[in-house]
Amino acid sequence: MGLDIAFWVLAVVGIAAALMVVSLRDVFRAALSLVLCFLTVAGIYITLSADFLAAVQVLIYVGGISVLILLAIMLTREVQQGSPSNKLRIPAFVVAIIFLGVMAFSLINTPWQVSTVPPIEPTTAALAGKLMSTGGFILPVEIAALLLLAAILGAIVLVREK
């Protein structure tokens, strides 16, 4: 019961924050409401008993990516101009509504095979076993490390003063 109330509060706040991201004129305030949206997604992970992912969400998105976005907004002085829409605003709205309708229809009408097994809690040790043990995802972990290194080097090369 408490979990239901938590889900509804988090869902309403998250959707409102996402709507503010696309509707606010001030880019800086839009970025701040994006931080709120990330935080509510972390709360949604907790209601799904994914405690490790909630911590990672707060660390990476709320702590890392949002600071990066705020810094980029400060470095590009476009705050005065706001975030206007281009001339595809109405078609984009129609496309998004049609997509939402089709997705909601197919999601509600699919007979999901919901399992009644209780979820694993806490998930950290189980996730580490999944990622690192034999038969796990150790090769994708190595590739992700390489991808992050390439991204760091690429970002440094792109923003370096000539």
Add this chain to the structure above:
Amino acid sequence: MSVGLEHYLILSAILFSIGLYGALSKRNAIVILMCIEIMLNAVNIAMVGFSRYIVPSLLTGQVFVIFIMAVAAAEAAVGLAIIIAIYRSRETIESTKVDLMKW
């Protein structure tokens, strides 16, 4: 009616639609990148929901979410670096005015 898998999937679809609308209709390149982040978060909610309700003992969805987060962090870093480089050379980040390679 208690909260189930469908609720999480509908929430994910709503967040994805909001991000899709923003990514298609905004001019500021940073706002477009923010909307793409919203879409990635929506997909992550669907992944964790499937993992929790369909295969609760396997955790495969949560492993996928970890990899999506790694790729999203790399994408945000490189994307914002490209935006700052474009702003240095062209003094604007409006996506309709960055048309050097437009035919």
